[in-house]
Amino acid sequence: MVDAARINLPSGRAALAVSVYPAESSGKFAWGRSTQYVKASVEYYSAKLMEYPYPVAINVASNVGGMEYPGLVFCGSKARTSALWGVIDHEFGHTWFPMIVGSNERLYPWMDEGLNTFINEFSATSFNEGEYDKVAQNKRRWVSLITDPSFEPIVNSADNIKEKNITYLSYYKPAVALFMLRDYVLGAERFDRAFKLYIDRWAFKHPSPDDFYRTMENASGENLNWFWRGWFLNNWELDQGITGVNYVKNDPLNGVLITVVNLNKMVMPVVIEITTKSGNISRVQLPVEIWQRDASWTFQYPSTEEIATVKVDPDEAYPDINTDNNTWQVKN
Numbered sequence: 032m033v034d035a036a037r038i039n040l041p042s043g044r045a046a047l048a049v050s051v052y053p054a055e056s057s058g059k060f061a062w063g064r065s066t067q068y069v070k071a072s073v074e075y076y077s078a079k080l081m082e083y084p085y086p087v088a089i090n091v092a093s094n095v096g097g098m099e100y101p102g103l104v105f106c107g108s109k110a111r112t113s114a115l116w117g118v119i120d121h122e123f124g125h126t127w128f129p130m131i132v133g134s135n136e137r138l139y140p141w142m143d144e145g146l147n148t149f150i151n152e153f154s155a156t157s158f159n160e161g162e163y164d165k166v167a168q169n170k171r172r173w174v175s176l177i178t179d180p181s182f183e184p185i186v187n188s189a190d191n192i193k194e195k196n197i198t199y200l201s202y203y204k205p206a207v208a209l210f211m212l213r214d215y216v217l218g219a220e221r222f223d224r225a226f227k228l229y230i231d232r233w234a235f236k237h238p239s240p241d242d243f244y245r246t247m248e249n250a251s252g253e254n255l256n257w258f259w260r261g262w263f264l265n266n267w268e269l270d271q272g273i274t275g276v277n278y279v280k281n282d283p284l285n286g287v288l289i290t291v292v293n294l295n296k297m298v299m300p301v302v303i304e305i306t307t308k309s310g311n312i313s314r315v316q317l318p319v320e321i322w323q324r325d326a327s328w329t330f331q332y333p334s335t336e337e338i339a340t341v342k343v344d345p346d347e348a349y350p351d352i353n354t355d356n357n358t359w360q361v362k363n
Contacts, residue, residue, distance in 0.1 A: 034049075035050070036048045040082050069123065072154055081131055081231070128142065141186070141201050177203055178352055182199065208258075214348070222251070225249075261299075291303065291330075292328075301316070302316055306340045341359040
């Protein structure tokens with residue numbers, strides 16, 4: 032079976048989305064929606080990143096899980112619903128990484144698989160008014176997968192990574208790192224501007240990791256050496272904790288001194304949630320620069336009543352290897 036639809040591109044140019052699949056793969060929960068998925072994926076990335084450069088986008092049902100080529104992908108014929116969307120979106124996402132931005136996937140697999148996995152989450156959230164939004168929003172599902180102390184650094188070439196680690200270090204960990212950089216370091220506006228500039232600068236060229244690092248720093252105005260060292264150049268681990276909560280002059284009306292510590296080599300900004308005995312909740316954000324001189328930082332919070340709990344990383348978003356020290360709770 033073959034079906035097709037027009038892809039509307041930002042410049043006004045059109046491309047053609049085509050699906051080729053056997054009759055047994057058809058159906059409204061399966062390949063009957065393939066062309067819709069192809070069209071949506073290509074239109075999303077064209078609008079957000081750079082316009083799709085090919086005249087056709089062809090998806091062929093196959094006995095492989097997924098494989099990409101310029102303008103042509105093969106996806107599993109038995110995939111259904113969100114799994115089918117996911118593989119189609121991922122394989123066509125490779126149009127941008129590494130086909131438009133031509134990184135060397137043998138030397139730096141994370142530069143195409145990791146960046147592609149990252150952009151796939153936004154495409155999934157956008158698709159069909161959030162049809163697969165719940166899957167995309169659960170980014171924390173990856174955190175437990177990226178904290179193995181036996182992992183090699185992300186920047187290792189593919190032939191210098193154990194086969195059992197390839198998926199984690201090429202796909203998941205770099206994607207999580209980029210979410211951390213966007214959500215907790217740069218913010219969406221600065222990150223998105225820098226990421227788009229990276230694509231514009233290196234379209235149809237061959238960037239190395241340093242080119243990615245430099246562009247993100249140039250466009251954001253931030254020195255991110257600490258971030259690349261912790262997430263990409265080494266397999267460092269993160270362990271933030273709360274070690275002290277003490278009222279000034281033993282009176283909560285005078286404020287409270289809260290001490291946070293960083294007990295491992297990776298550093299990240301600190302998010303702290305403070306809950307008072309009456310149930311009021313507030314958050315304090317501390318920049319990563321607090322770790323420049325010491326592994327401990329004490330700050331004064333202007334409390335007006337007794338504190339019930341203090342928790343670091345309240346959203347449990349960070350890959351913290353020891354969450355036992357993340358919460359201080361008043362003793363009854």
